[in-house]
Amino acid sequence: MTIQASAAGIGDSPTRPDGTPKVLGAFGYASDLTVPGMLHGATLRSPHPRALIKSIDVGPALAIPGVRAVLTAEDIPGTKYYGLIAQDCPVLALGEVRYHGEPVAIVAADDVAAARRAVAAIVVDYEVLTPVTDLRAALFDPDSPKVHAGGNVVRHQPVRRGRADDPDIRALADVVVTREYQVGMQDQAFLGPEAGLAVPAADGGVDLHVATQWLHADAEQIAPCLGLAPELVRMTLAGVGGAFGGREDLSMQIHAAMLALRTGLPVRMTYNRRESFFGHVHRHPAVMRYTHGARRDGTLVFVTAEILLDGGAYASTTEAVVGNAASLGVGPYEVEHLAIDAYGAYTNNPPCGAMRGFGAVQTCFAYESQMDALAAELGMHPLDIRARNAVKQGSVTPTGQVIDAPAPVAEMFAQLRAMPLPPDRAAGDLLPGGYGNTTHGEGVRRGVGYGVGIKNICYSEGFDDFSTARVTLSAADGEPAVTVHTAAAEVGQGLVTVQGQIARTELGVERVAVAQADTTVGSAGSSSASRQSYMTGGAVKAACEAVRERVFSLARERGFQVAEGSRLAGGKIVSASGEPLVDLALVLGADVVEETREYRHRPTGPLDRMTGQGSSHVQFAFAAHRAVVDVDVELGLVRVVRLDVVQDVGRIMNRQSLEGQIQGGTAQGLGLAVLEEIVVADGKVRNPSFTDYLIPTILDMPPMGMRILEYPDPAAPYGLRGAGEPPTLSSTPAIAAAVRDATGLALGRVPIRPEHIAVPAQNAARDG
Amino acid sequence: MKLSLTVNGADRSAQDVWPGTSLLTALREEFGLTGAKNACEQGECGSCTVYLDGDPVCSCLVAAAQAEGRQVRTVEGLGGPEAVQRAFLACGAVQCGFCTPGLVVAVHDLVHRIEDPDEATIREALAGNLCRCTGYEKIIEAVRCAAAELRAELSEHSAPPGLPEPSESSGPVRR
Numbered sequence: 001m002t003i004q005a006s007a008a009g010i011g012d013s014p015t016r017p018d019g020t021p022k023v024l025g026a027f028g029y030a031s032d033l034t035v036p037g038m039l040h041g042a043t044l045r046s047p048h049p050r051a052l053i054k055s056i057d058v059g060p061a062l063a064i065p066g067v068r069a070v071l072t073a074e075d076i077p078g079t080k081y082y083g084l085i086a087q088d089c090p091v092l093a094l095g096e097v098r099y100h101g102e103p104v105a106i107v108a109a110d111d112v113a114a115a116r117r118a119v120a121a122i123v124v125d126y127e128v129l130t131p132v133t134d135l136r137a138a139l140f141d142p143d144s145p146k147v148h149a150g151g152n153v154v155r156h157q158p159v160r161r162g163r164a165d166d167p168d169i170r171a172l173a174d175v176v177v178t179r180e181y182q183v184g185m186q187d188q189a190f191l192g193p194e195a196g197l198a199v200p201a202a203d204g205g206v207d208l209h210v211a212t213q214w215l216h217a218d219a220e221q222i223a224p225c226l227g228l229a230p231e232l233v234r235m236t237l238a239g240v241g242g243a244f245g246g247r248e249d250l251s252m253q254i255h256a257a258m259l260a261l262r263t264g265l266p267v268r269m270t271y272n273r274r275e276s277f278f279g280h281v282h283r284h285p286a287v288m289r290y291t292h293g294a295r296r297d298g299t300l301v302f303v304t305a306e307i308l309l310d311g312g313a314y315a316s317t318t319e320a321v322v323g324n325a326a327s328l329g330v331g332p333y334e335v336e337h338l339a340i341d342a343y344g345a346y347t348n349n350p351p352c353g354a355m356r357g358f359g360a361v362q363t364c365f366a367y368e369s370q371m372d373a374l375a376a377e378l379g380m381h382p383l384d385i386r387a388r389n390a391v392k393q394g395s396v397t398p399t400g401q402v403i404d405a406p407a408p409v410a411e412m413f414a415q416l417r418a419m420p421l422p423p424d425r426a427a428g429d430l431l432p433g434g435y436g437n438t439t440h441g442e443g444v445r446r447g448v449g450y451g452v453g454i455k456n457i458c459y460s461e462g463f464d465d466f467s468t469a470r471v472t473l474s475a476a477d478g479e480p481a482v483t484v485h486t487a488a489a490e491v492g493q494g495l496v497t498v499q500g501q502i503a504r505t506e507l508g509v510e511r512v513a514v515a516q517a518d519t520t521v522g523s524a525g526s527s528s529a530s531r532q533s534y535m536t537g538g539a540v541k542a543a544c545e546a547v548r549e550r551v552f553s554l555a556r557e558r559g560f561q562v563a564e565g566s567r568l569a570g571g572k573i574v575s576a577s578g579e580p581l582v583d584l585a586l587v588l589g590a591d592v593v594e595e596t597r598e599y600r601h602r603p604t605g606p607l608d609r610m611t612g613q614g615s616s617h618v619q620f621a622f623a624a625h626r627a628v629v630d631v632d633v634e635l636g637l638v639r640v641v642r643l644d645v646v647q648d649v650g651r652i653m654n655r656q657s658l659e660g661q662i663q664g665g666t667a668q669g670l671g672l673a674v675l676e677e678i679v680v681a682d683g684k685v686r687n688p689s690f691t692d693y694l695i696p697t698i699l700d701m702p703p704m705g706m707r708i709l710e711y712p713d714p715a716a717p718y719g720l721r722g723a724g725e726p727p728t729l730s731s732t733p734a735i736a737a738a739v740r741d742a743t744g745l746a747l748g749r750v751p752i753r754p755e756h757i758a759v760p761a762q763n764a765a766r767d768g
Numbered sequence: 769m770k771l772s773l774t775v776n777g778a779d780r781s782a783q784d785v786w787p788g789t790s791l792l793t794a795l796r797e798e799f800g801l802t803g804a805k806n807a808c809e810q811g812e813c814g815s816c817t818v819y820l821d822g823d824p825v826c827s828c829l830v831a832a833a834q835a836e837g838r839q840v841r842t843v844e845g846l847g848g849p850e851a852v853q854r855a856f857l858a859c860g861a862v863q864c865g866f867c868t869p870g871l872v873v874a875v876h877d878l879v880h881r882i883e884d885p886d887e888a889t890i891r892e893a894l895a896g897n898l899c900r901c902t903g904y905e906k907i908i909e910a911v912r913c914a915a916a917e918l919r920a921e922l923s924e925h926s927a928p929p930g931l932p933e934p935s936e937s938s939g940p941v942r943r
Contacts, residue, residue: 015857022865023853023872025803025843032802113786191807191815191866191900241807241866242900273808430888492864492901656860656906663903664863690812690898698904699895703887 009505010718013656016497017514018490029239030195030211031270038197039068041252041259041269042115044105044122045278046097049131049313049348049683050147053095053104057123061107064121066114068263072105075258078227084217084249084353088148089314091225091254097126098147098313099350100684101278108259108267131348131683135287135310138347147313147346154311154318154344157326159398159612162337164302169337173293173301177373181290181366182749184677185310186283186668188355189695192241194279195270198256205232206257211240213247215487216523225254226261233257237517243491244668245354246280248528249316277688281316281353282678284309284344286325286362292370298378298385302337303330303370307363309352311344316353318344323461324359326612327399331367332409332454332622333389338398340612348683354528356668357455357728364453365672365750368733372449372740382450382737383413391454399607401615405650405721406711409452412624412646415707416450422628422642432630432637434699443634446641449737452624453729456617457722458531462606465531465618468522469499469539470596473507473547475585480571482507484543485515488524488536493724494657495532499540501654506544508568509584522598530621530722533653538717539599546595555587602715619713623647623726625666625734628702631742633761636754638674638739643731644705650713650721662727663704669731671696674739677751773835775799776845785832791825792816794832795842803843803869807898814897817870818842824877826896843869851921852876855914856907863901871897871907879915883922 008014021027058070073080073092080094081087093104105122109115130145137144138152146152163169170176196210205228212218215235223233240247252269259267271279287308293301307325311318326342355361375385390409396402425446431439459465470485482503490496500512517524524536552562555573565576573581607614628642643666652658675694679686687693712719732750740747745760771794772781782798792809795801795818804827805815811829818827819841827840846853852875855861862868871894878885878893885893890911899907 013860016862018865019857019862020849022862022868023856024848025801025869025872027865029802029805029866031806032796034800189900190864191813191898192805192864193807240864241805242864244900270806272806273810435892494863660860660863660902660906663905664901665903667903668900689810690808691810695898695900696903697895697898698891698907701904704903704905 008501010501010653012501013654014497014501016494017500018496027239029192029241030209031193033197033209033238033268035197035199035266038266038268039108039110039259039263040112040115041256041267042107042119043103043255044119046093046100046102046104048097048126048128049100050129051097051126052129053093053097054125054127056105058105060121060123061118064114064118066110067107067118069108069259070105070118070122071258071262076225079224082221082225082250082254083315084317085319086315098348101350103255106255106259108263133347133349133683135308135345135347138345139308139343147348152346154315154346155322157322157342157607157612158610159326159338159340161398161400164304164337164339169302170293172295174296175374175377176291176293177370177377178291179370179373180748181288181369183286183362183365184751185285185352185680186355186672186676187277187678187693188244188246188280189693190242190244190246193271193273193276194251196238196252196256197266197268198260199266200260200264203232205234206260207234208253208257209236209238210253211238211247213243213489213491213528214526215489215517215519217526218250218253219519221250222254222257226257235519237489240489240491243527244356245358245528248354248526249281251279273690274688277685281351283355284311284321284352284362288363288366290366290370292374294374294378296378298380298388300333300335300389303335304338305329305340307340307342309344309362310347310349312347312349312351314351316351318353321359323607323616324456325363327607327616328360328454328456329363329367330398331364332391332452334391334395335398340398349680350678350685356665357725358529360453360455361729361732364729365733365736368451369736372737383417386452387413399616400613401617403620405619405713405715407620407622408648408709408711409622412452412622412648412709415646416624416626416644419644419705419707425630430639432632432639433635438635438637439632443632444630445633445742447629447631447738447740447742449627449734449741450625451730451732451734451737452622453726455530455621455726455729457619457621458529458534458601460604460618461616462604465525465535466598466600467524467535467539468596468598469536469543470521470594471503471540471543471547472592472594473551473588474592475588478585479511480509480584480588481511482509483513483515484540485521486524486536486539487517487519487521488532489517489527491527493527493661494654495527495536497657498533498537498653502537502540503544506541507548508570530724533720534716534722535599535601539597541717542597542599543595546597547593550593550595551584551587554591555582558587560587619716619721621721621723621726623730625730627734627738629735629738629742631739631757633743633757636756636758638752640670640702640735642702643670645727646707646709647723647726648709648711648721649723650716651710651719652708653718653720658708658723659706661724662706665724665727666704666731667696667701669728670701670735673732673735673750674752675700769833771832771836773837774839775801776841787833789832790828791830791832791835792827795827801842801844805866805869807866812898814874815867815870817873817897819873824874843872846876851917852879852914855910855917859906859910859913861902861906861910867897867899871899875911875914879911879918883919884915885911
């Protein structure tokens with residue numbers, strides 16, 4: 001008899017353990033939490049993007065029946081500022097507001113209505129100032145007001161390689177293309193608004209149940225602001241309704257905790273959709289100027305780029321976003337001579353930070369548009385010029401880092417080319433404008449476009465990035481059972497499933513439970529940077545391996561033969577050839593084997609401040625898209641007909657979850673291409689609602705073809721490659737290229753709006 | 769105001785409900801049924817979809833008072849996991865799951881109205897339900913899967929052998 005590998009292990013797609021409560025409507029999201037006697041919190045936010053606060057009168061608010069506390073910056077018990085990288089963000093505005101929607105005061109009341117009335121009753125005397133809203137002026141105009149005392153440059157990261165400025169080098173290029181590109185401000189638009197519950201504890205501490213991406217980073221920022229010792233801030237993950245980067249920064253956590261500690265009662269805060277648009281950072285809008293030079297055969301000679309990223313009022317993760325934009329700014333291409341300057345700015349626009357793709361999305365739109373512009377100049381196929389310059393294993397990145405793992409970019413293009421194109425438009429097909437019935441098809445043109453991107457996986461630039469897992473094995477009722485406990489945030493991506501799969505594979509046990517994530521176990525790092533399968537997956541694997549060794553020792557102590565090469569499968573210790581040796585339950589008896597392990601990826605280094613040289617990244621991941629669109633060139637309406645994608649993931653851990661990540665990431669890229677933008681005018685957000693900020697509906701999304709490659713990365717657990725972000729990079733430029741193909745327009749800005757297509761078309765018709 | 773209605777087959781009432789309360793808020797706060805979700809409260813996302821007298825509605829757009837004396841059925845009242853819920857699980861149509869309760873009700877309505885919805889019908893029927901995680905592909909798979917399971921159940925229970933099956937893809941109304 002040979003024992004087979006565990007079902008529902010890695011490579012399978014078992015039903016997700018949180019799936020059943022989610023389909024039944026029984027899953028406890030942060031906004032669903034209630035405890036008896038809890039109060040409801042609400043936030044007063046600044047109506048101005050830049051103003052001095054002359055005075056705040058909370059008296060009228062306190063006079064409202066049911067109001068228990070009204071707090072301002074004066075009431076912050078500890079440190080007044082917090083932040084993920086730089087601690088520059090006040091818990092509540094301190095004498096000055098720097099963006100539209102900045103929290104100024106907080107209220108706790110017996111019910112939501114009283115809390116909202118109290119917020120409206122607070123009287124704030126503002127001296128309104130002219131906001132700093134122009135990105136370029138904020139960075140380079142010496143007369144621009146400073147948003148913070150240290151100036152408006154959060155980070156300038158140059159990258160220099162070769163001699164891009166040398167006229168002799170430039171002369172080698174047969175064709176040179178210079179263009180400017182812009183990317184609008186995208187919102188994560190997770191469906192579950194910010195929410196959480198703070199419960200004051202008898203020991204003077206606070207227990208927080210929140211929807212977040214990184215429990216320990218939250219706690220580390222919260223405790224100093226509350227003036228509490230770190231161990232007095234205990235965090236438990238509440239159900240998370242999507243994240244996409246928007247829950248990296250704190251939102252209501254410190255506010256709810258302040259109100260709970262002040263009133264001695266539990267306080268829940270739940271943002272509505274409008275407040276959510278003000279309650280988290282967004283994707284950095286970008287202005288980028290690129291020059292590409294190439295030989296007649298398409299070989300890139302040099303690239304120069306100036307990348308400006310608007311970080312808004314507070315730093316958030318702008319510093320790291322700039323690092324990504326700089327280091328990944330030419331895309332997955334070999335370029336001998338390059339000069340990149342990436343800047344992150346302070347302005348009085350809404351704060352920007354993490355969103356899926358993190359600094360690699362904006363540049364991908366620009367460099368891919370440049371590749372298309374070169375292809376057009378040279379009369380080449382867009383995939384041919386890309387393949388000619390594509391990186392491969394052994395290539396050197398702009399920062400001098402050698403790509404030492406597989407980078408099958410050229411094969412991805414071949415796969416994309418081999419996927420069938422959709423048939424030509426036929427009678428009865430949905431047209432641009434959809435059920436609006438705006439055309440009979442007379443002005444509709446089809447276009448095809450391509451995009452490919454490069455994304456770093458895990459945290460970069462020398463960050464001490466690790467994850468912790470505790471794995472417990474015991475026997476109950478004669479059957480072995482495993483519990484996996486980490487602090488890793490399940491945000492929807494399916495991490496909770498993958499943790500169980502790894503434990504089943506490593507320990508050969510069917511019964512695996514994944515415990516609620518909380519801070520009673522060590523940090524797992526953030527559910528960000530496509531890193532959790534790699535990092536927490538690696539930690540669970542390491543802890544399982546330690547448990548297995550302990551089990552083998554235990555078995556030997558108890559007189560069982562455990563030969564070299566034995567493993568665990570089917571609830572037994574089995575020999576290398578799969579022969580069962582002894583039941584785990586028999587070995588364990590009443591013993592509990594528990595091991596905790598920290599997992600670290602290989603170290604990374606900083607980028608040189610002047611040259612940007614350094615091996616700053618852990619792993620590189622790639623996805624490529626082909627988009628097919630129909631465009632009504634008279635009305636400017638776009639219908640994406642099909643989106644095909646090829647992605648290399650090293651090793652498929654869970655195909656179903658992986659496909660869901662690729663499809664969902666592709667959809668967010670479509671949103672940025674043709675729909676999504678937070679419109680900011682004079683520093684004010686104009687469309688904070690799902691009526692006016694449009695995310696893709698099921699009618700906006702086309703069918704998606706998909707091919708997944710598995711070229712293992714020897715440095716990564718199971719050879720896997722982080723997968724959540726890459727598809728978000730490349731679908732945007734592919735769609736933009738397809739719209740260009742259909743219209744013949746340059747289209748240097750996303751999202752592409754109807755007027756970007758219709759107005760030039762009408763002008764051309766008039767002038768032509 | 770006082771509010772009395774039937775929720776998932778049971779008579780429920782609440783005292784001192786603010787007259788402006790939405791059906792969504794009443795369900796969540798007064799009756800403790802948090803399955804329907806509060807994602808936009810503008811009728812744009814469909815996360816709050818429930819049946820009102822058998823028709824799917826955005827409960828955030830219905831005043832609780834409008835539901836007085838009427839029948840409300842929420843995701844908790846589908847008696848699941850039933851075919852649609854099982855299909856969502858099996859097809860990977862659930863990620864963060866915040867849109868799921870509303871989508872489950874919307875799909876439940878669709879597959880009980882239309883026996884074999886084609887892709888265009890599915891997309892049109894679900895155009896009022898936003899999902900930020902999935903890109904909708906696996907939701908479409910789940911609809912097909914649920915519809916097939918219901919058809920199989922139906923043919924097991926009813927169709928006598930030899931009778932022709934209806935063939936139009938968006939044809940017969942079941943209820």
